[in-house]
Amino acid sequence: xxxxxxxxxxxxxxxxxxxxxxxxxxxxxxxxxxxxxxxxxxxxxxxxxxxxxxxxxxxxxxxxxxxxxxxxxxxxxxxxxxxxxxxxxxxxxxxxxxxxxxxxxxxxxxxxxxxxxxxxxxxxxxxxxxxxxxxxxxxxxxxxxxxxxxxxxxxxxxxxxxxxxxxxxxxxxxxxxxxxxxxxxxxxxxxxxxxxxxxxxxxxxxxxxxxxxxxxxxxxxxxxxxxxxxxxxxxxxxxxxxxxxxxxxxxxxxxxxxxxxxxxxxxxxxxxxxxxxxxxxxxxxxxxxxxxxxxxxxxxxxxxxxxxxxxxxxxxxxxxxxxxxxxxxxxxxxxxxxxxxxxxxxxxxxxxxxxxxxxxxxxxxxxxxxxxxxxxxxxxxxxxxxxxxxxxxxxxxxxxxxxxxxxxxxxxxxxxxxxxxxxxxxxxxxxxxxxxxxxxxxxxxxxxxxxxxxxxxxxxxxxxxxxxxxxxxxxxxxxxxxxxxxxxxxxxxxxxxxxxxxxxxxxxxxxxxxxxxxxxxxxxxxxxxxxxxxxxxxxxxxxxxxxxxxxxxxxxxxxxxxxxxxxxxxxxxxxxxxxxxxxxxxxx
Numbered sequence: 339x340x341x342x343x344x345x346x347x348x349x350x351x352x353x354x355x356x357x358x359x360x361x362x363x364x365x366x367x368x369x370x371x372x373x374x375x376x377x378x379x380x381x382x383x384x385x386x387x388x389x390x391x392x393x394x395x396x397x398x399x400x401x402x403x404x405x406x407x408x409x410x411x412x413x414x415x416x417x418x419x420x421x422x423x424x425x426x427x428x429x430x431x432x433x434x435x436x437x438x439x440x441x442x443x444x445x446x447x448x449x450x451x452x453x454x455x456x457x458x459x460x461x462x463x464x465x466x467x468x469x470x471x472x473x474x475x476x477x478x479x480x481x482x483x484x485x486x487x488x489x490x491x492x493x494x495x496x497x498x499x500x501x502x503x504x505x506x507x508x509x510x511x512x513x514x515x516x517x518x519x520x521x522x523x524x525x526x527x528x529x530x531x532x533x534x535x536x537x538x539x540x541x542x543x544x545x546x547x548x549x550x551x552x553x554x555x556x557x558x559x560x561x562x563x564x565x566x567x568x569x570x571x572x573x574x575x576x577x578x579x580x581x582x583x584x585x586x587x588x589x590x591x592x593x594x595x596x597x598x599x600x601x602x603x604x605x606x607x608x609x610x611x612x613x614x615x616x617x618x619x620x621x622x623x624x625x626x627x628x629x630x631x632x633x634x635x636x637x638x639x640x641x642x643x644x645x646x647x648x649x650x651x652x653x654x655x656x657x658x659x660x661x662x663x664x665x666x667x668x669x670x671x672x673x674x675x676x677x678x679x680x681x682x683x684x685x686x687x688x689x690x691x692x693x694x695x696x697x698x699x700x701x702x703x704x705x706x707x708x709x710x711x712x713x714x715x716x717x718x719x720x721x722x723x724x725x726x727x728x729x730x731x732x733x734x735x736x737x738x739x740x741x742x743x744x745x746x747x748x749x750x751x752x753x754x755x756x757x758x759x760x761x762x763x764x765x766x767x768x769x770x771x772x773x774x775x776x777x778x779x780x781x782x783x784x785x786x787x788x789x790x791x792x793x794x795x796x797x798x799x800x801x802x803x804x805x806x807x808x809x810x811x812x813x814x815x816x817x818x819x820x821x822x823x824x825x826x827x828x829x830x831x832x833x834x835x836x837x838x839x840x841x842x843x844x845x846x847x848x849x850x851x852x853x854x855x856x857x858x859x860x861x862x863x864x865x866x867x868x869x870x871x872x873x874x875x876x877x878x879x880x881x882x883x884x885x886x887x888x889x890x891x892x893x894x895x896x897x898x899x900x901x902x903x904x905x906x907x908x909x910x911x912x913x914x915x916x917x918x919x920x921x922x923x924x925x926x
Contacts, residue, residue: 341539344419344508344512346419349382350379352375352577353375353376358374358579361574362582363579364407365582381413381486381489382420384489384491385414387491387495389417391490392448397424399514400423400424400447401448401471402427402428403451403452404430404560405430405584406452406558406582406583407558407559411562412570414485415427419513420503422502424514426440426446427562428440428441428516430456433899434459439523440524441463441467443516443526444516444526445468446469448472450485453477453479454477460473474487507531508531510530511752512530512531512534513534514755515529515562515704517902518904525760528753529751533750535571536749537706537730538571539575543730544713544727544730545572545714546599546673546696547716548599550578551577553598553673554597556591557570557582557600558582558600564708565601578598589667589668591668592667592669594668596669596670597672599675600672601678602675602676602677602697603677604681608817611685612839615814620842628658637688637689638688639692639723641723655692664694667695669695674697674715675698677699678708679904679905681808683811687699691721698721700726706747706749706770707749710745711730711735712726712730714727722779726784728782732747733746734746735778736769737778740789742772743774744769746769751770773788774787775792775802786802787804788804791803793824795825796827809874809878810831810833818834828885829883831887832887834892843866867889894907899911
């Protein structure tokens with residue numbers, strides 16, 4: 339069978355090749371509710387007919403906002419796409435100002451939202467929405483019609499649906515995804531069916547070998563994010579059951595569904611790693627010695643393998659230590675964890691891969707649908723720690739004179755919605771300018787920084803902050819950090835300490851924790867952080883080394899406008915929020 343070319347073709351492909359009794363399983367409260375491939379298609383077609391009856395035309399925009407992943411999101415997605423409409427997924431964590439801008443800019447005709455909390459958010463700006471869209475809810479919400487009230491089944495409408503579906507071309511606009519970005523208003527990235535579908539098919543060979551029709555994935559990253567959404571289509575292509583949940587219950591849900599594959603962002607893997615290490619080092623006697631030995635072995639891991647002696651020891655470490663870690667995490671069947679959205683520290687890649695929890699890092703942007711490169715365990719020399727992998731089929735990359743990564747291929751966006759000037763700035767002669775700096779090493783792409791985030795010290799030296807930040811986060815004591823130093827004599831860092839790890843150390847050293855956040859600024863705690871910064875500094879040139887730092891008591895957050903929904907730092911806002919700490923840092 340030929341591979342799907344339009345996004346709504348994927349469930350039909352699954353129905354023909356790997357029909358599932360459990361296609362999507364959604365956690366609602368404490369219950370898991372499943373739908374089969376056949377039921378999914380039936381609900382999609384019924385909703386699509388209802389949208390036709392409401393008068394939705396080709397190209398009309400339909401917004402979808404959910405607090406957590408659920409099958410209804412996918413049903414609305416496929417129903418809208420079948421009739422040639424364009425869906426506009428919106429992050430639940432975006433601000434009311436962003437909601438107002440996106441809904442007005444996209445001129446959404448309908449909003450599907452999940453619950454009362456999101457309804458309140460939409461209600462607060464509804465009077466200022468020019469299109470006055472009809473609002474439906476997935477949960478019971480006072481004053482709103484339920485989403486399934488739209489659905490109808492009518493032979494006449496079914497004929498109309500088939501005609502509308504047949505008229506949709508692969509090149510047609512499928513979705514507008516508004517990226518919050520690190521500065522300015524959100525930009526509406528226009529992606530066609532072809533953009534995403536070709537990316538799914540090209541990424542398929544990088545997915546670990548799974549038993550088609552009998553494998554399980556866990557989905558908790560927002561499906562409004564193109565990374566997670568693309569994987570949903572890929573799971574459908576391969577007949578992989580999708581368990582849907584949220585970040586709050588991830589630990590128990592991993593144990594419940596025992597996935598073969600799932601996606602994660604580095605920050606989640608950092609937290610898992612820190613929890614494992616903290617628990618392992620809290621042991622006493624032989625258990626602590628064994629864990630430390632296994633940890634040290636794991637941090638030396640290389641994909642190409644090491645000596646026979648090393649492999650023998652690692653096998654023993656897996657049997658004695660890491661098998662128990664996997665069982666505790668619910669990862670006894672894991673084939674791969676796909677990591678994206680931000681840089682993954684090499685220590686995390688080494689640890690998880692050595693411990694039998696394969697982590698595959700990739701690279702891409704919303705504008706590239708998203709995958710450009712990705713590591714894999716299929717074939718020889720296809721995984722390299724510290725890299726984001728090799729190019730997928732059909733995608734080209736060239737490194738510009740200034741080191742910027744440019745991408746060309748069928749996955750490159752149509753442009754920014756209603757912003758042709760901005761589109762022209764980033765797409766030149768068919769090449770999309772990513773804004774990322776990188777280089778190829780033996781065919782593997784290595785990202786070194788963001789072009790616009792590099793700064794120059796007062797000594798005239800350029801500093802790439804992301805590289806240093808990524809290294810600093812290797813410290814067990816540092817959860818988040820931001821390196822700054824524009825026009826200063828040296829770089830400094832705002833450091834968000836890892837409370838979980840440091841609280842245990844404070845307890846062991848008798849440092850009182852009953853006076854707010856004062857204990858985080860204790861000389862012993864600061865000295866521990868300094869020691870790790872000094873160890874990491876030796877990797878960099880003298881002009882790049884962090885010479886001063888200030889502790890930030892609270893993590894950088896979306897609510898305070900300090901990070902994007904995809905966890906990228908909003909540097910300008912962070913500098914505004916912590917100006918007093920920055921002044922103190924460079925005044926020392």
